[in-house]
Amino acid sequence: MNRTGRYAPSPTGDLHLGNLRTALLAWLLARSQGAPFLMRIEDLDRDRSRDEYERRQLDDLRALGLDWDEAPLRQSERIADYEDAIEQLRGRGLVYECFCTRREIREAASAPHGDLPEGAYPGTCLRLTAAERAEREASGRPAALRVRAAGSRVGFSDRIYGARQGLVDDFVLRRNDSTHGYNLAVVVDDASQAIGEVVRGRDLLSSSPRQIWLAGALGLPAIESWAHVPLVVGGDGERLAKRHGAVTLRQRREAGEDPRETLANMAASVRLCEPGERPSPAELLDRFDPTAVPTGDGTIPEPGE
DSSP states (O other), X not given: OOOOEEEOOOSSSOOBHHHHXXXXXXXXXXXXXXXXXXXXXXXXXXXXXXXHHHHHHHHHHHHTTOOOSSOOEEGGGOHHHHHHHHHHHHHTTOEEEEOOOHHHHHHHHHSOOTTSOTTOXXXXXXXXXXHHHHHHHHTTOOOEEEEOOTTOEEEEEETTTEEEEEEOOOOEEEOTTSOBOHHHHHHHHHHHTTOOEEEXXXXXXXXXXXXXXXXXXXXXXXXXXXXXXXXXXXTTSSBOOGGGSOOBHHHHHHTTOOHHHHHHHHHHHTTSSOTTXXXXXXXXXXXXXXXXXXXXXXXXXOTTO
């Protein structure tokens, strides 16, 4: 089985402890199986992506002792590949224009639509009459491109969360500002990098059916293994944010905690070591058991606690 792993940060800010712990687990899962580990820079957000953030993110990963086997792949350099994928889908009649505003999408997604998951797009623009479509085109409103998935149901097995399944809505392939959608880019890039195992936060668990379906529609190799890992949360149980204190490696250093201590605290939070230990990445690798990774979200203590 192909277990080539990857980590794919977006260079829109410093990585927080949740991002870093996910990177650690992705690295451990790949390296523990003797598999390559690759890096991908998901920099399609042109307004927020910065070279400085990319450099700092990679420096933080190196400071923790993580490595990768090839130069990072950048999504901003792969636009032609995403367009090729869209044209392939268009040739099969699987692409349509969507003129909905964000408000209209929110309102449509919040209404009940049979078996579609909460927040799914119900195919509003797919059902436009010729006159309605002409009216929207004449208004000058730019259109996004959506895939026509027809509510396909997809099941898969996750190494951490077990058997899962979900319905696939008509998700965005390219936004109305010409930015390519996350699900399209990820699927094309994972195939290009020959990724065999996807490891990421459990908040992305619900996107897996979309990506499995899309890979099949494009005739791309299926991901052989999925592993969604628990999230790091603040003391209030909410997703990690600036209000939760020292949440980046830079902030932990400023508070007097060196990267080895940060690594140990992250490892202890998923039962890879005991509190107070300071194992190296190599030592964590020797003792790593993927079946022991907990499913519940948890906190990481502040420096000095």
